[in-house]
Amino acid sequence: MGMMFFSHEELGKKDDDHKPAKPHARWSAATGTPKNRMLKRLAIAFALGVLVYLFINNLPTDVPVRDRRRPVYHPESDPSKPRAPGPMPKLSTGRKPPTPNLPPARPVQPDTAPLHAVYNGPIVFPELRSSLQAIYGTDGGSPVNKNVLYAAASLKSAALLLPMACQMAQELRNYVHFALVGGSDIDLQELRAVNGIDRSCQVIFHDARPDFAGNSATERLRQSIARALYHINVYMHPQAVIVDASDLEEDYFLVGIRKQAAASGISLIELPEQAHSKLAWVTKLDSSSLAAWDIITIDILINAQPAASGSLIHLLKSLSAADFSAGLVPHLTIELPHDVDHATTEFLKTFQWPPAHSSRPSYPRQLTLRHRIPQGRLTEEESSVRFIESFWPSSPKYSHVLVLSPQADVSSHFFHYLKYSALHYLYSKAAITQGWDSRLLSISLDLPSTHLDGSKPFRSPSGDGAAPLLWQAPNSNAALFTGQKWVELHALVSRMLEFQRTITRAPLPPFFADKLVSKRYPSWLEHALKLSRARGYWTLYPGEAAARGLVTVHSELYRAPEEYEGEAAREMPGSAELPASGRTLLESLPGDGGLLSFDEMPLLLWDGRATDLSNLDGAAAAYADEFRRAVGGCQALAPEDLVVKASMEDLFCVRDE
Known part of the structure; x- marks a missing residue:
């Protein structure tokens, strides 16, 4: 901008130096020319300054900053394709395992995504890292263990599954986990409170929802469910995943979980309507039995x-x-x-x-x-x-x-x-x-x-x-x-x-x-x-x-x-x-x-x-x-x-x- 401004001034000086002087020109006329040129230059500089100010203040702010220290999952990639995870730590040493290789957990900024727009950016799980770090004592690094996972996207389905999960945990045969996925915006503590889940329920909770869950496109939510189960499987290896397959559950959830469960080789137990009464016996089976559910x-x-x-x-x-x-x-x-x-x-x-x-x-x-x-x-x-x-x-x-x-x-x-x-x-x-x-x-x-x-x-x-x-x-x-x-x-x-x-x-x-x-x-x-x-x-x-x-x-x-x-x-x-x-x-x-x-x-x-x-x-x-x-x-x-x-x-x- 400065060079542009000064390049005009030099061009004007060179032009004047090569022109012959007019013998009859008055001084007053000659002295008026530099003043006009100065005003013109100031006007141009002011206009350019206004343009620069408008450009800087109108840069797009709805694109999240890429953190290239960790891989970030893009919706266009296919989570069902197996990826080779890093070696899992041996839990018998008593040492805390390294941080899971999840996308970075970063605070959600309310003003970084439009409130009413459909967001379809890279998928990040802000809360999943901490809960997966906390379960290293359940032998999740072993392909065969006592972990059983309940999962839901619909709050109505969660209300049906949570009592069954608590009952299974009470039988003391399995480590029972519950993962909330999908697009709901309820806090996990509030979810527990509204369903009457107190400290006596020995279920381990996981918030597996993506960032901007409430504004996400349906396809992004589906892919986030598949990707969440991928990460959970790597660090938990659940022997079975139990879901509500009734009309209460979200269709995109069932599509995503079925695809990834099949790709990961996890037994998927789809509970029908009234499962809390008809299939209450499921809570009395151990993880080894449940792993054979859809094989026999x-x-x-x-x-x-x-x-x-x-x-x-x-x-x-x-x-x-x-x-x-x-x-x-x-x-x-x-x-x-x-x-x-x-x-x-x-x-x-x-x-x-x-x-x-x-x-x-x-x-x-x-x-x-x-x-x-x-x-x-x-x-x-x-x-x-x-x-x-x-x-x-x-x-x-x-x-x-x-x-x-x-x-x-x-x-x-x-x-x-x-x-x-x-x-x-x-x-x-x-x-x-x-x-x-x-x-x-x-x-x-x-x-x-x-x-x-x-x-x-x-x-x-x-x-x-x-x-x-x-x-x-x-x-x-x-x-x-x-x-x-x-x-x-x-x-x-x-x-x-x-x-x-x-x-x-x-x-x-x-x-x-x-x-x-x-x-x-x-x-x-x-x-x-x-x-x-x-x-x-x-x-x-x-x-x-x-x-x-x-x-x-x-x-x-x-x-x-x-x-x-x-x-x-x-x-x-x-x-x-x-x-x-x-x-x-x-x-x-x-x-x-x-x-x-x-x-x-x-x-x-x-x-x-x-x-x-x-x-x-x-x-x-x-x-x-x-x-x-x-x-x-x-x-x-x-x-x-x-x-x-x-x-x-x-x-x-x-x-x-």
Whole structure:
């Protein structure tokens, strides 16, 4: 500006120096010229000064200052793409870990963003750093720990989740965290106060909202949720994230959390409406169980019988009315006989599965109908093979099958009980440590009224019959078989049939010919009993009161298995009708709804005699030896030949010719 001003003055002087003087010019005229030029220069300088002042005072102030000491997340980047975090400190040293590598926490200036404009700048979390620094004692640096996270963007959803979070923390199985995300402007202390959360609630709170949350664009909020979960996962490694998936929660929140949970490999538990009552049992599970929430799958397998449309239709209607809000609706397979009666055919034309009321149907078509080709009555072997071939676990550790008799009716919350029990007894920390899954053949919904051979009534070993029990005898009325044990059952039946084909000219040894299971039950149950006796497996049975609230078996609808038609008793004892719906799962279980450990339950041998684990193992070893001798060729076995194998090779040997 100064140089511009002075460059004009020099140009004027040079022009005057080269012009010849006018002899007749008056002094007064000559003296007036410098004065005019000075006024002109002052006017130009004043104008330039005004322009500079206006430029400086109108610089934009709504652009935040970039702090380049730490990375700042830009909305256009994708938070779902994994990034390699810095090495986490070893918590066992007792030293405080270094500051998390989060965007810098800087004070929010009220005048740095327009109050009514939509802000879409870089995402910064002003409060998240301090709360993540405070949880280093929860072993958050380890991928496997006891951390469980509740998260919400909607204040209404937060009001539903907070009591559940406090209840879970009170169980003392997990470190429970709550993260507030999204665009609300409520203070965390105010959130606690309005929801009645006092110091007795041992939940760790995290403010994971971005700067300028109230003015942020919806897309910025969605990305901030994904980015917040990314940071939380790096420094907390929650085993599960629990959210409200009802209409109360913000759509952008669910979109963001689903995407990032999948990218981070975190179990996402989406609670439906009325979850505070229907799924209150979730608060009693530990972090290890919850980590398997959306990994396990349950199939349903029904073996229909000829001319028994009434019982099958009864069962399918009860399944349609059940509550499957605890997870994906199971795949349903119905094995139909060769002759399907008209009533069954007409009902299946309009039967919808998953049920129309299901909030999470998983897939539009989850029904498989298998119609048998051969006519005539099946043999025992044919019936067993056909039934066991109807299911195969895609992942033996996580895929399980619920076997239902057509005479059964299920309650509205039967699926909740199965998932609750499966998560606790197969995937909890106690189950993993103590090897519960290695012993558990199945989880029964039904408590039979007679022994397997039908010779006498069954009496629960507990006085009032309220306590659950472990029984070596399997069940075919309503039981969830684990995928691993189904694989073993498949191998056992396969090898049994192969063995029988090798001795067709001679009668079967009594060990194979004698039947311990009544012909009231299907033939495959005999094989399941052999597996339980040879391996020392057991089935978990509910107490009497709990069983009445889970399933009923209708004696008036009973039909003998097709392979035993005309041989079995016409009438099969059954339980009373299911109680009226309305009770929650925890209300139907004894005590406060907590599940007992296996060492707290009575243990019974297959014939109903009380035993302990040592005697059960001894009986299993003796039975396995008898099994090998009956098969033949097992007299001289090396120790490595006796190692238990899922393929059953340790039980079947080459026969001596």
